[in-house]
Amino acid sequence: IDEIDTIGKKRDGGSNLGGNDEREQTLNQLLTEMDGFDATKGVVILAATNRPESLDPALTRPGRFDRRVPVELPDLKGRESILRLHAKKVKLGPDCDFGVVARMTPGASGAELANIVNEAALCAVRHHRKAVTQFDLQEAVDTILAGAQKKNKILNNKEKCIVSYHEVGHALVAALQTNSAPVQKITIVPRTSGALGFTMQVEDGDHTLMTKEEILNKIATLTGGRAAEELIFHSITTGASNDIEQATKLARALVTRYGMTEDFDMVALETVNNAYLGGDASLACSEQTAAQVDAKVVEIVQAEHKKAYQMLADNKRKxxxxxxxxxxxETISGEEFMRILNAQPQLPAGPSADSTNQAQ
Incomplete structure (x- = not known):
């Protein structure tokens, strides 16, 4: 039975008012049919749902469904295996490295990974190649993450310059901090998702835990684009809208969900609903506390924004x-970026990037 939550929702007792008699009768009949199965009957019932918390307790008790099997998103090794499985259908070039692609796609599901292989095959055909190359796989990842390239979207010179500084601002702040994922790629080619460019960072492996410093570093990296605009052009643009959304989300989670502030300590101020469907959160605190949370979130983002601005100001030449x-x-790799960053002349005299980061 797929999507069992359609007939297996909790019974609330007010069915006469809600007009859900038929659904309750269906559920009651299902419970009756399932009752009394044992190992000798040779009947096995499997059911799937994305909303296990909405199921009726009578349905999930032992004797009806004895075992719950969570199907999580694949880890690094799993993603590589899934990519190899789907890649059996296409002809591959000698330079294809699925380990690299797996590292670029944390949190991707099996269907998304299959889509990446399919997209890479289409890319190879468009370029009149007989086999899929690593370049095609990279393009496919970019397409899935940020949308396809917009061939007809041409930025004027001023906009192109602003986007260049914005993206390098992100990359430079990331590179100058310790415990930050290495920069893999920077591009200012507009995408169909609305992004005018993006900076890709790739972790060395799957990280289940994040420290407070890593979260703050991520927030600083997200504010790096806007900080670069302020530093160079002394004005700001609408290009940071997605960065602002992500930075605020991270800062709010740091306060309400991870208990990483002294003000609130280890008190849960937020509850997560529908963990298997995106996990939307709702505050579980008084209005007064909610106002304090908002103030703390603003304080955290502002502090990291100032840190990012100072880092870029100290390394303006780079x-x-x-x-x-x-x-x-228009597009440069992480290796090119690091080569220019580490090239002579060295960074301006003063504290090193690491010591600056630790001091702040």
Whole structure:
């Protein structure tokens, strides 16, 4: 029985008012039919749902459904195996490295990974290639994450310059911090998702736990784009809307869900609903506490924004150099980015990036 929550929802007792008699009768009949099965009857019932918390307790008790099997998203090894499985259907070039693709796609489901292989095959056909190459797989990941390239969207020179500094701002703040994922790619090619460019960071492996410092570093990286605009152009644009949304979400989770502030300590101020359907959260506190939470979230984001701005100000020469290079090439790899960053002349005199980060 797939999507068993359609007939297996909790009975609330007010069915006469709600007009759900038929659904309750169906559930009652199902419970009756399932009652009394044992190992000798040779009958097995399997059911699937994305909303286990909405099922009737009588349905999930032992004797009806004895075992619950959570199907989680695949880990790094699992993603690589799934990619290899789907890639059997397509002809592969010698340079295809599924380990790299698996690292680029944390949190991807099996269906999304199958879509990446399919997209890579289409990309190879479009470029008149006989086999899928690593370039095609990389393009497929970009397409799934950020949308396809918009060929007809041409930025004027000023916008292109602003987007270059914005993206390099993200990458530079990420690179100058410790415990930050390495930059894999920076591009200023507009995408169908609405993004005018993006900076891809790839973790070395799957990380289940995150420290407070890592979360704060992520928030600082997200504010790096806007900070670069402020530093170079002394004005701000609408390009940071998605960064703002993500930074606020992380800062709020840090306060309400992870208990990482001294003000609220280990008190849960938020409850997560529908964990298997995106996990939307709702506050579980008084209005007064909610106002304090909002103030704390603003304080955290502002502090990280200032930190990012200071980092870019201290390394303005490198920011200019890499942004100019990105402006000309439109897409650069993480290796190119790090080569320019580490090239002579060295970063301006003063505290090193690591010591600056630790001091702040």
């Amino acid at each position: 920011l200019d150099e890499i942004a100019q290079y990105l402006y000309e090439k």
